[in-house]
Amino acid sequence: MPKIAEGVYFVPGQDEMMPDSHTYVIGNPSSKDLSLIDPGLLGKGEYKMDSILQMGIDPEDIRRVIMTHTHFDHIGALSEIQGKIPKAELWIHHIEGDLLEQGDERAVYGMEMFQQVCQMQYRIKPGRFTFKVHRKLEGGETLQIGDMAWEVIHIPGHSAGSIGLYAPAEKILIPGDVLYADHAIGRFDLFGADAEALKQSLIRLSERRVEILLPGHNQIVKKLPEGYTLETLKQWEPYLA
Numbered sequence: 001m002p003k004i005a006e007g008v009y010f011v012p013g014q015d016e017m018m019p020d021s022h023t024y025v026i027g028n029p030s031s032k033d034l035s036l037i038d039p040g041l042l043g044k045g046e047y048k049m050d051s052i053l054q055m056g057i058d059p060e061d062i063r064r065v066i067m068t069h070t071h072f073d074h075i076g077a078l079s080e081i082q083g084k085i086p087k088a089e090l091w092i093h094h095i096e097g098d099l100l101e102q103g104d105e106r107a108v109y110g111m112e113m114f115q116q117v118c119q120m121q122y123r124i125k126p127g128r129f130t131f132k133v134h135r136k137l138e139g140g141e142t143l144q145i146g147d148m149a150w151e152v153i154h155i156p157g158h159s160a161g162s163i164g165l166y167a168p169a170e171k172i173l174i175p176g177d178v179l180y181a182d183h184a185i186g187r188f189d190l191f192g193a194d195a196e197a198l199k200q201s202l203i204r205l206s207e208r209r210v211e212i213l214l215p216g217h218n219q220i221v222k223k224l225p226e227g228y229t230l231e232t233l234k235q236w237e238p239y240l241a
C-alpha cells in the first residue's frame with residue numbers, strides 16, 4: 001500500500017455501484033499523532049482499516065478523522081472507522097459540522113433522489129448520519145499535526161463546507177472533490193453547491209504551488225505541472241459563470 005511521501009499514506013477507494021472516496025493518513029508515524037482523511041463509502045471501513053494496518057500504522061496513533069466534506073461516498077464509512085478507533089476526534093468545516101450535529105443529512109446525500117437510492121440500497125434509516133463534531137474548522141488556520149503543518153483552505157462550490165488541506169513545505173494538496181487529475185473538477189449541482197464559489201475556490205487553490213495532488217477520486221498526481229489549477233479553471237470558466 002503506497003506511501004506517497006514522508007507522512008502521507010494513500011488507501012485507494014474501491015468503487016462499486018457507487019464511488020468510494022480515497023482515504024489518506026497524514027502525519028509522521030513517529031509523532032503518534034496521525035489523522036485519517038475521508039473514511040469513504042459505507043461498507044468500506046474494514047477494507048480501509050485493514051489497508052492502514054498493512055502499512056504498519058498503529059490505529060491507536062490515529063487521533064482524528066478530518067473530512068474534506070460530508071458527501072455519502074466520503075462519510076459513509078465514518079461510523080465503521082469510529083468503531084475501530086473510538087478515541088479519534090472528528091474535525092469538519094463548521095458549515096457541514098453544524099448540519100451533521102443537527103442530523104440534517106442534505107449535505108450527505110446532496111439530492112433527494114440519491115438519498116432514496118442510498119437508503120433503499122443500504123437499508124439506512126433517516127438520521128443515521130448524525131455525529132458529534134469535536135472541532136469545527138473555519139479555513140485559514142494552520143494545523144500543526146503529526147510533525148507537519150497543514151493549512152486548512154475553505155473551498156466551497158462542490159459543497160458549502162468543502163475544505164482543502166495543504167502542506168506548504170511538501171507542496172501537497174488534498175482538495176477533496178474540488179479538483180481532480182486530468183483537468184476535472186467536482187460537480188456543482190448538489191445541495192450547497194455554487195458555481196461562482198467553485199470558481200473562487202479554484203482561484204484560491206491556484207495561489208498555492210502544488211506538486212502532489214491527492215484528490216478524493218481517480219488518479220493521484222505526483223508531479224503536477226506548474227499552473228495546473230489555473231489551467232483547469234480556464235477550461236471550466238465558461239461553465240462556472
Ligand SMILES: [Zn+2]
Binds near residue numbers: 069071158177
Ligand atoms: Zn463530494
Ligand SMILES: [Zn+2]
Binds near residue numbers: 021071177216217
Ligand atoms: Zn466524492
